[in-house]
Amino acid sequence: MQSIAPAKPRPTISDVARLAGVSPTTVSHALNDKGYVDPQTRERVKEAARTLGYRPSVRAQRLRTGEAHTIALVSSMPFEIAGGASRLGFLMEVAAVAASAALTRGLALVLVPPVMAGRLPLEQLDIDGAIVIEPTADDANVAHLQERGLAVVCLGRQPGNDVAPYVDIHSSATSELLLNHLHEQGSTKIALLIGAQARNSYIEAREAYARFCAARGMTPVIAVADESGGEDAGRDACAALLSAHPDLDGLCALVDAFAVGAVQAIAQRGKHVPDDIKIVTRYDGVRARACRPPLTAVDMHLEDMASQAVELLFAHLAGKGGARTVAPALPELVIRESSRA
Template sequence: MTQHGHPTIADVARRAGVSKGLVSFALNGRSGVAPDTRERILSAAAELGWSPSLRARSLSVGRAFACGLVIGRSPDVIAADPFFPSFIAGVEDEFSVSGQVLVLAAATPGRQEAETYRGLAADKRVDGVILSDLRTGDERIALIGELGLAAVTLGVPDVDSPFTSISVDDGAGIRLAVDHLADLGHTDIAHAAGPFSMLHGRHREAAFEEAAAARRIRSRVVETDFSAADGARATEQLLDAATPPTAIVYSNDNMAIAGLGVAQRRGLDVPRDLSITGFDDTEIGRHLHPAITSVSTDARGWGAAAARALLEAIAGAPPDAIDLPDPRLVVRASTGAPRA
């Protein structure tokens, strides 16, 4: 063993009675090793507690054994949005057992973001990337293709894409929220929407308008940047209207929680004076008073599915379109019948 007590390939070779080259072949899953010899080598490695050197593996097979997630939002918004920690936890659930490392970066959409992808590819720091927050005519699709990186997209792009997509029907969750409020008797409902430049923000806004029209409900929409501060601003704007809505459908829980605070500071009773729904069903929203009715999408499961799909893409699997289960509405105390 080395002076630090860590077993090496040479130690495994001595224990198994074979050459170091044969050990390398067996441990990397390459052909040319008899089944009984491979088993003897693997048993010797397990007995010694041998684990692979990521650097050595990278050099031997020409891979980084790392994947990138570049989030094109303000670091403040990322830090406050519970979706990303849950999503990343799901990615790590898969990567932790596959020897993969997640490289995380926040970058301003546009030139800085493109340079971040180019740097990751030029330095061979990642084998593939997860593309989040898809945008209208997303230029990153072509860029990642030119850089020769494997990729998966969270959602289906509105441009031609050679990559696997992992999708949740955001619109289904918004429709559930609108139908729930309509069933309670609401006829004037507003939507605090995400950025229209992001496809999922636009999809949720379109689903809201369609659901409201189907239920013959008066609707209005305020665009936000998904942050709690902008959710509070949108709430103030809606409540300052000559005829305020009796319910607001928020595009994430962060904004719904901010909206709850705005309403309570104004002396409004939630849900008698204003019903509120969120999106993502975050843990903190379940413990407020009143607890937030929210659309649940399983961000952690989405992260795990994206990680699995990316590893398959890196291994050469053809692109696919993977649809995850539709979200569900978790009804809690923040929604009720409007005041007569």
């Protein structure tokens, strides 16, 4: 049983000044190569700093410059979707890339995962800006960050927000890709299952689905499930869909947790995926791959999205203005057993 000191008393700039026989201001100038300091004095100060093991306080420097050099990555998805069983999901894939991209620009990335209940304690974070993943129209985190005057970049446009820069996550193109694929595989009665929160990806999916149905003379069938219900909510929503529309032969379940729940509901009804009903989902993560049968999904190019989000935030932090929106590579289908004809 041993303990370490959480922070040994560190030498201050005054300690260095005393040892070198100069003023603290001279120490500051000498160590930061600012102002005029006699070369011999500069050497004496540096020697004193070395002797004492003095390092300038990162915190004091930041208070002076007004910069924290820290950004946060915030998930606005409920814990049931982005936390828990699918921790190795969307958020963490983005986090891995964003943290590396931030680091190469001298920014630290604070990871703010979804919490079980309540609002995120963002006010405790000493940050300069944040990337918020797929915020809803009334996202409390975005509101809080903007109220503090911090730079915010959304990964996926926030509905109703005409100011915050965002990375276009191509929700229309993704929806079209999935719906057209189901149609090409032979599905003729295709339903759309989306989440209840006001996210831009659902809004664009609804629009794409409406166009898709109109072009093919299909009757739109849309089901909405509560994201905080996770897989169970997807299962229940799909069961209700199958009762109301027993002839469904295709399902586009955008949320991966809903798609996994839907597969359960279909099996419980004694039907088979993909022979009776084909299923597709959006995020090509562990859930889609581990599902039985594995789910057709979309390569959203998350790496590209994440690094573009950091770049966009960085440009705004650097006061370079920067674009309102950037668009990563277009999504590509990853076809698996769940939708094969």
